[in-house]
Amino acid sequence: MMKKSFAVTLDPATSLANHTGSWRTLRPVNVFKLPPCNKQCPAGENIQQWLYYAAEGDYEHAWRILTEENPFPACMGRVCYHTCEGKCNRGFLDESVGINSVERFLGDYAIEHNLAFKRPVRETGKKVLIVGAGPAGLAAAYHLRRFGHTVHVVEASAEAGGMMRYGIPTYRLPRNVLDAEIKRLTDMGITIECGRKIEDIEAEKKAGKYDAVILGVGAGLSQNVDIPQGDTNHVLNALKVLGDIETTGEIQIARRVAVYGGGNTAVDVARSLRRLGAEPMIVYRRNRDKMPANKEEMDAAIEEGIQVKWLSTITGATKESIKIEKMELDETGYPQPTGEFEELPADAVVLAVGQNIDKSAIEKLKDLKFQKDAVVVDEQDMSTNMEGYFAAGDMATSDRTVTHAIGMGKTAARGVNAYLKGSKYQKPQKHEDAKFEDMHPWYYSEAPKMIRPELEVARRTQTFDEVQHGLTEENAVFEARRCLSCGNCMECDNCYGVCPDSAVIKLGPGKGYEFNYDYCKGCGVCAQECPCGHIKMVPEKI
Amino acid sequence: MLDKIKFYQTGSNTVGNRLLNPSMRAIQASADRPNGLISGHRACQGCGEALGARYAIDAAMRATGGQIVVVNATGCLEVFSTPYPESAWQLPWIHSLFGNAAAVGSGVAAAMKIRAQKSGNTNVPRVIAQGGDGGTTDIGFGPLSGMFERNDDVLYICYDNEAYMNTGVQRSSATPPSARTATTQLVGEHPGADWGKGKDVPLIAMAHGIPYVATATVADLRDLEAKVTKAMSFHGARYIQILTPCPLGWGTASGSTVTCARMAMETGFFPVYEAEYGKITSVRKIRQKQPVINYLKLQRRFAHLTGKKADPNVVARLQALCDTNIKNFGLLGDDEPQLTPAAIQSYERSNRV
Numbered sequence: 001m002m003k004k005s006f007a008v009t010l011d012p013a014t015s016l017a018n019h020t021g022s023w024r025t026l027r028p029v030n031v032f033k034l035p036p037c038n039k040q041c042p043a044g045e046n047i048q049q050w051l052y053y054a055a056e057g058d059y060e061h062a063w064r065i066l067t068e069e070n071p072f073p074a075c076m077g078r079v080c081y082h083t084c085e086g087k088c089n090r091g092f093l094d095e096s097v098g099i100n101s102v103e104r105f106l107g108d109y110a111i112e113h114n115l116a117f118k119r120p121v122r123e124t125g126k127k128v129l130i131v132g133a134g135p136a137g138l139a140a141a142y143h144l145r146r147f148g149h150t151v152h153v154v155e156a157s158a159e160a161g162g163m164m165r166y167g168i169p170t171y172r173l174p175r176n177v178l179d180a181e182i183k184r185l186t187d188m189g190i191t192i193e194c195g196r197k198i199e200d201i202e203a204e205k206k207a208g209k210y211d212a213v214i215l216g217v218g219a220g221l222s223q224n225v226d227i228p229q230g231d232t233n234h235v236l237n238a239l240k241v242l243g244d245i246e247t248t249g250e251i252q253i254a255r256r257v258a259v260y261g262g263g264n265t266a267v268d269v270a271r272s273l274r275r276l277g278a279e280p281m282i283v284y285r286r287n288r289d290k291m292p293a294n295k296e297e298m299d300a301a302i303e304e305g306i307q308v309k310w311l312s313t314i315t316g317a318t319k320e321s322i323k324i325e326k327m328e329l330d331e332t333g334y335p336q337p338t339g340e341f342e343e344l345p346a347d348a349v350v351l352a353v354g355q356n357i358d359k360s361a362i363e364k365l366k367d368l369k370f371q372k373d374a375v376v377v378d379e380q381d382m383s384t385n386m387e388g389y390f391a392a393g394d395m396a397t398s399d400r401t402v403t404h405a406i407g408m409g410k411t412a413a414r415g416v417n418a419y420l421k422g423s424k425y426q427k428p429q430k431h432e433d434a435k436f437e438d439m440h441p442w443y444y445s446e447a448p449k450m451i452r453p454e455l456e457v458a459r460r461t462q463t464f465d466e467v468q469h470g471l472t473e474e475n476a477v478f479e480a481r482r483c484l485s486c487g488n489c490m491e492c493d494n495c496y497g498v499c500p501d502s503a504v505i506k507l508g509p510g511k512g513y514e515f516n517y518d519y520c521k522g523c524g525v526c527a528q529e530c531p532c533g534h535i536k537m538v539p540e541k542i
Numbered sequence: 543m544l545d546k547i548k549f550y551q552t553g554s555n556t557v558g559n560r561l562l563n564p565s566m567r568a569i570q571a572s573a574d575r576p577n578g579l580i581s582g583h584r585a586c587q588g589c590g591e592a593l594g595a596r597y598a599i600d601a602a603m604r605a606t607g608g609q610i611v612v613v614n615a616t617g618c619l620e621v622f623s624t625p626y627p628e629s630a631w632q633l634p635w636i637h638s639l640f641g642n643a644a645a646v647g648s649g650v651a652a653a654m655k656i657r658a659q660k661s662g663n664t665n666v667p668r669v670i671a672q673g674g675d676g677g678t679t680d681i682g683f684g685p686l687s688g689m690f691e692r693n694d695d696v697l698y699i700c701y702d703n704e705a706y707m708n709t710g711v712q713r714s715s716a717t718p719p720s721a722r723t724a725t726t727q728l729v730g731e732h733p734g735a736d737w738g739k740g741k742d743v744p745l746i747a748m749a750h751g752i753p754y755v756a757t758a759t760v761a762d763l764r765d766l767e768a769k770v771t772k773a774m775s776f777h778g779a780r781y782i783q784i785l786t787p788c789p790l791g792w793g794t795a796s797g798s799t800v801t802c803a804r805m806a807m808e809t810g811f812f813p814v815y816e817a818e819y820g821k822i823t824s825v826r827k828i829r830q831k832q833p834v835i836n837y838l839k840l841q842r843r844f845a846h847l848t849g850k851k852a853d854p855n856v857v858a859r860l861q862a863l864c865d866t867n868i869k870n871f872g873l874l875g876d877d878e879p880q881l882t883p884a885a886i887q888s889y890e891r892s893n894r895v
Contacts, residue, residue: 013627014628015580015584015628020584443556490560492558493556493567496570497570497763501581502596509560521588523588524587524795524796525800527797528798529800531556
């Protein structure tokens with residue numbers, strides 16, 4: 001006991017003895033929310049997370065996070081229609097983050113640095129047959145292989161890739177990129193057998209002692225429309241044209257070509273023909289607003305000098321011309337004929353009005369249930385009505401993009417994995433949405449979007465060279481750093497700094513923060529000042 | 543490579559950031575910050591003054607290697623941090639009376655100098671005197687002016703929460719016009735605090751021609767830290783006024799403290815600037831300009847200006863007051879500030895706002 005001065009009766013003490021946490025009625029907690037990009041991604045990529053690592057310059061880690069969901073980042077960074085960017089919260093501030101261009105940067109980085117997928121640590125001994133080596137089949141093969149299953153893929157065409165090879169022109173996806181990403185799959189022990197069409201899948205399953213089958217034969221038949229024509233040679237279908245360009249590199253086609261349709265295939269065909277020296281014209285029955293084709297692709301087509309005839313249907317074709325009828329949209333946005341006709345010079349017509357499943361590939365599976373033009377699947381795990389048979393890709397959906405196919409392939413793989421264990425796969429519960437309103441945009445500074453350089457228009461009409469180039473490392477990191485990190489901590493130290501009670505504990509790099517509930521009074525300043533909405537105030541149990 | 547790429551995600555607007563070079567982060571971002579005012583103090587939830595005091599004292603401790611003595615005027619800060627026998631301060635701290643913090647600070651500074659001289663120590667501890675707006679602009683104003691006039695080597699920090707919060711929210715000479723306090727109730731023809739009253743102490747401090755005067759808020763931490771650090775690089779009398787919202791007295795949500803201070807800056811209601819030897823040397827520009835109503839509606843002390851019965855003329859007058867600040871100090875864009883802004887009350891008294 002110290003000797004005390006006059007009028008002093010107590011020893012000095014620290015305020016730490018006073019646990020102000022008992023005042024609290026609300027408690028701050030860290031919540032992990034689902035960013036809009038992740039929610040939108042048809043392949044279920046954890047975009048926010050891989051941007052987080054890309055922003056740090058840890059490209060390999062970023063690529064590993066990315067490829068946990070999608071084995072084709074370099075392809076995706078080129079051909080994905082990146083609907084994620086349309087949902088990006090940064091769009092409310094200035095412009096959405098260029099997710100697609102960073103993805104491509106990571107994909108290219110991985111190819112350049114020969115990054116490989118890890119082989120599974122243990123083999124399960126289960127065998128899975130995959131019919132079709134398109135994006136869905138390959139994605140399913142990849143995920144099954146990661147689970148440790150033995151995967152064999154059988155493909156009817158000469159090479160693997162499906163629509164990525166035979167549907168998407170090389171100016172959008174150079175084949176060396178596709179080959180590199182497919183090779184990475186075979187390197188992890190997936191076997192791909194090309195050039196063989198399985199006639200009887202059930203027999204094949206039995207003979208090969210496969211435990212499950214994933215069907216991914218795609219939709220490789222061009223849909224037909226009836227056009228009265230004098231000379232049949234002049235009406236071609238889009239997939240055949242694209243396939244011929246891919247396999248033979250040459251195609252004999254006339255100069256003035258009418259491409260009939262308004263989807264992405266129509267645009268791909270028109271742009272490919274332009275590169276072969278033709279003068280394609282897209283004929284579409286509705287207007288630009290109603291066009292299903294990707295806006296950026298369409299912009300590029302117009303830039304390259306491709307003419308478009310809106311609100312028109314082709315009613316007849318002769319050797320040198322086509323007859324079109326003008327349409328007008330009714331209140332529901334559906335085109336109605338007007339009875340006005342027009343004649344346009346055209347030497348050939350390419351039909352790009354949709355695709356159907358080639359049912360001959362699966363006709364022996366008599367019990368398989370169809371609805372309209374798709375196999376009926378349970379969307380939870382992509383299982384069909386036949387036990388042990390799963391389906392993915394264009395044959396199981398109406399949303400026919402590579403990204404959707406990859407997402408379905410993943411779900412099918414998880415479905416098969418659960419099936420092989422004797423259970424049924426259930427998609428896990430998603431986190432709460434990260435809304436822009438929950439964020440504190442004041443903290444984000446202005447940063448313009450980085451634009452990818454493109455091949456000059458003049459050269460685009462002559463070569464199949466890739467149109468869009470990648471970002472430099474500097475620009476890619478800049479772009480990754482524009483991410484707002486919606487709903488997930490980015491370690492900005494704001495909560496740690498703004499607490500009037502010093503009741504936030506900083507755990508160190510990569511570890512985030514913790515609340516010291518002994519002293520936290522529950523004022524809520526941290527929650528309000530968190531830029532990304534990672535902190536939520538919840539009522540204290542009393 | 544990565545260092546060259548600027549960090550655009552949050553720029554320098556957040557406290558720190560994992561992507562920033564540690565030397566570019568705020569002092570408050572470091573895990574080993576001095577924490578001059580530690581946990582367990584009895585400030586209300588969301589207290590702006592507790593936040594401002596930690597920000598300022600930590601910055602001063604960093605700038606001087608912890609060689610600081612703090613003299614505190616009576617007020618919330620004194621009461622909530624030191625209920626006998628506990629103290630939340632991690633440095634030498636003295637409290638004497640409500641009005642004499644500046645005078646005690648002067649004395650401590652003189653004593654430190656003599657002690658160092660006698661012991662042959664060249665390292666003279668620095669002195670910070672601090673208080674609320676009541677203890678600074680009203681009750682302690684005489685000693686403060688004396689400290690300025692003698693150019694004593696003291697940094698005086700005023701935590702401005704615009705009323706006497708400790709005793710129950712009575713009006714001070716820093717209370718803005720129209721604000722409700724216990725002594726300026728919402729009654730009569732002109733509810734709230736009167737127009738044409740009050741004083742602008744930062745400008746008065748500048749008029750003393752002292753080495754350094756600055757204003758800051760708890761919403762711009764880097765600015766605040768830079769100003770305290772800069773103040774410690776000067777010798778002689780220095781004055782910093784920090785706007786520290788008071789959830790209880792202003793009637794704001796406890797979580798809105800920093801947001802409220804930010805609004806005061808972004809509306810131009812509270813101009814943030816610094817001055818050396820009586821001349822303004824820099825102003826903090828408004829980043830995203832806001833109308834004054836966005837500031838008022840956060841606070842119940844201005845509730846009579848935001849409801850259905852609100853008098854639009856009063857809001858317009860407050861907006862004019864903000865606009866005058868913006869013009870006088872050049873708070874927007876590349877505006878050059880006027881060289882000697884007049885006290886805002888002069889505009890009220892001459893009916894120019």
